Amino acid sequence: MQETLLSVKDLKISFSTGGHWAPVVHGISFEIKAGETLAIVGESGSGKSVTALSLMRLLPPLNSRIEGTIRFNDTSLTQMNDSAIRHIRGNEIAMIFQEPMTSLNPSLTISFQLAEVLMTHRGMSREQAEAEAVHLMERVRIPSAATRAKDYPHRLSGGMRQRVMIAMALACKPKLLIADEPTTALDVTIQAQILDLIKDLQKEEGMAVLFITHDMGVVAEIADRTIVMLHGNIVESGNTEVIFAQPEHPYTRALLSAVPKLGSMKGENAPLKFPEIDRTTGLPVEQPVSESEAITESKAAQPPTVLEVRNLRKYFDLPNGLFRKPAGRVHAVENVSFSIAAGETLSLVGESGCGKSTTGRAIIRLTEPTSGEVLLNGRNILNISQAEFRDTRRQIQLIFQDPFASLNPRMKIGEAVAEPMIVHGIAGAAQARQKARELLEQVGINPATYDRYPHEFSGGQRQRICIARTLALDPQLIIADEAVSALDVSIKAQVVNLMLELQEKLGLAFLFISHDMAVVERISHRVAVMYLGEIVEIGSRADIFGNPQHPYTKRLLSAVPVPDPATRGTKAKLHVGELKSPVRPVDYQPPVRIMQEVSSGHFVQQWGDEWDLRKAI
Structure with a gap:
């Protein structure tokens, strides 16, 4: 029987706002065993990423409060001092963050940032670390790795930056990998190979994975067990195959019904709306038209x-x-x-x-x-x-x-939406503010948050x-x-x-x-x-x-x-080779x-x- 690697009991997370503590995670409990993959899925803002950050002790101590117990290898992470937790981070527990550009230092080369991890945690010399950095970049299929290692982050595409973050997280062969939307920025072929790579490392090292994602296809492909979160609560958890085959909670059923499936458009002539989920209740939204009714195409016979x-x-x-x-x-x-x-x-x-x-x-x-x-x-x-x-x-x-x-991190989000209308002379300040509130509501953002800053979302x-x-x-x-x-x-x-x-x-x-x-x-x-x-x-x-x-x-x-766990393992692994380079002679x-x-x-x-x-x- 596999030993429990991570145990979380009655975890509560609150943030200080407006002079009082606002709870965002409400007493959740779960375990991860060695070599196991646990997926956490749910709405943006449901508490998935905050939970992951709390495990790494990365929440700001001045305005956040963590209650409950978090034990790793039967050692309390919440009771560790800063020096001890720094040894755990990156070495025994690694994390792939959601946004690679904000996680990489824009003033340092990719090679230096990867080598720094290896020198700090694995005691390598600079020369050894830089050679290993290139090898890690090759493993996550970055083309011309030896050349691109000398680049700065801004010279890489979003997907390539994410691959660098994955290489960095895997560098020290951690016992637990926390992957917060690790394949969001990756195309499907690289995503498939990264998932295969993570599964291979699990087999080789007995590594456990906490996988945070909104892609139910990825969950079906990789997760042994799945937790479904809504508004900071766990509403359903269990074996992945059971959850996909027999979801019990209405939100889980709505979530699975909203997942786009390849091949579902056969016979349709025009784009088709998605079924929607109410963010407050977690229930399906009644559509004004049938879900099978496609968006009508332009009435003009030959649109310009x-x-x-x-x-x-x-x-x-x-x-x-x-x-x-x-x-x-x-x-x-x-x-x-x-x-x-x-x-x-x-x-x-x-x-x-x-x-x-x-x-x-x-x-x-x-x-x-x-x-x-x-x-x-x-x-x-x-x-x-x-x-x-x-x-x-x-x-x-x-x-x-x-x-x-x-x-702009220094501009309130309402002002950021209103600014283009003012700059181009479309509306005055008051009218632009009103239109900005309407637009925010249209895309699912509460207009009451008009005066908040980007980092608060x-x-x-x-x-x-x-x-x-x-x-x-x-x-x-x-x-x-x-x-x-x-x-x-x-x-x-x-x-x-x-x-x-x-x-x-x-x-x-x-x-x-x-x-x-x-x-x-x-x-x-x-x-x-x-x-x-x-x-x-x-x-x-x-x-x-x-x-x-x-x-x-x-x-x-x-x-x-x-998005069907029953098909897991039926697809052949994609051939892993060097991506061809777009670099050409002058x-x-x-x-x-x-x-x-x-x-x-x-x-x-x-x-x-x-x-x-x-x-x-």
């Missing part, structure tokens, strides 16, 4: 094209030497072309680092493209000055991937604030860069449904950048698949999900976790690609032997 992208390229120079001459170039976006009509959603999918986010940023000129054309309502917006583009930018808005980095709540700010300018096109990846299923449903309603009402066009293939299937009209900066397949949702042609598209779809000339139309509007890039799946990716 809002955005047309032609042969877009974006290269980043890699300077070297004293005079910083380019030693090579990152071909982040290579000859990308597509169009989006009013009232249409085109989803851009692919692995982290494939160029999805760079494409979105190049369109809105947050990073200037190397070449190509971006036509907004027929006008090439790359040929106009930044002053002219300032007014044009109102028509294109971008929801960023990292909500914490895109909100969970990751999911911050993303909803960013979405409210984006809607403030009534844009024609919204580029949503992983806009719902940080949200739990109920808020994801609300936000996506809101986007669909706005699209139907206002004829909005969406470029939806995501790695969540089940959500992409649910809301897309068309889908473009990217690999190493190029679109390798593009077509209608039915074509991409029902008749994928390119090997890479098939690989992405096969990696999607299935004089590199990209090969001519041929896109073949296999059916009406369904184009596939021709491929050769390099796409033998034993060698590819």
Whole structure:
């Protein structure tokens, strides 16, 4: 029988606010045994992450209060002094945090930050630690690991930063790994491999895992037991297979019904709303229309094209030497072309680092493209000055991937939503404040929190604030860069449904950048698949999900976790190899690609032997 590694009894957590203690976790108890994986699922703000932070003694001592007992290896963590708990952290209990950009030091290289952990906890020399750091980066499949180790965090994509955090957490082979949304920023192929890696380490080291997530597919794939939390209470717990097969609590049933399932859109011609969950009661929300009723498509026979992208390229120079001459170039976006009509959603999918986010940023000129054309309502917006583009930018808005980095930490969230309306002269101060409160309520944020700061909200709540700010300018096109990846299923449903309603009402066009293939299937009209900066397949949702042609598209779809524990272990492990690098010599000339139309509007890039799946990716 496995020994109990962690025991939590009657844990209560309160925060000091307004002169009194506000309880957020109400007397929860659970155990984790060696080698076991326990998943905690629930709403954003339900107390999942706060519980994890309390186990590591990372809550601020001046305004937080922890009651109850937390025992690790039969030693009380709550009674340990600071020196003893520092030895436990990272060495015996490691944690993967939800937001990698705020967890990594922006002024230190990736190599230094990984090596520091190894030198502190494993007594390695600097040389040994830096060599091991590269090895750890390779294990989590960061391409060109030896080169990227010298980079600073801002030079890595969100998914790559998260992989660095996972490597850091696994560096000391801890007995307990607390994983707080560890795969949220990762595409499905990397997610599948990271889950496999964690499971392999469990077998090798007898490591236990406390897995905090809102992805029920991941829970079904990895968890032995599951705890469901709502408003700081455990409402259901037990064997994962039993909870999925016979959920007892209404909230658990509602949570499982709201999970998007790959293949559920077969036979549907238009995007479909998600079933929603009431955040107060945890019960399903009665929909004004049948759940099976799709959002109606634009009534216009041929809706006008809002955005047309032609042969877009974006290269980043890699300077070297004293005079910083380019030693090579990152071909982040290579000859990308597509169009989006009013009232249409085109989803851009692919692995982290494939160029999805760079494409979105190049369109809105947050990073200037190397070449190509971006036509907004027929006008090439790359040929106009930044002053002219300032007014044009109102028509294109971008929801960023990292909500914490895109909100000013010194600005109240209500002011952040109202500011664009004031800056662009759409509304006066009083009117903008009123509209901001309405927008916050639309995306599920209590308007009474108007005067709070970003750090007072969970990751999911911050993303909803960013979405409210984006809607403030009534844009024609919204580029949503992983806009719902940080949200739990109920808020994801609300936000996506809101986007669909706005699209139907206002004829909005969406470029939806995501790695969540089940959500992409649910809301897309068309889908473009990217690999190493190029679109390798593009077509209608039915074509991409029902008749994928390119090997890479098939690989992405096969990696999607299935929210059914009964299927656990039935999928073959993905081949783990070195990700191909987008770094090219300065004089590199990209090969001519041929896109073949296999059916009406369904184009596939021709491929050769390099796409033998034993060698590819």
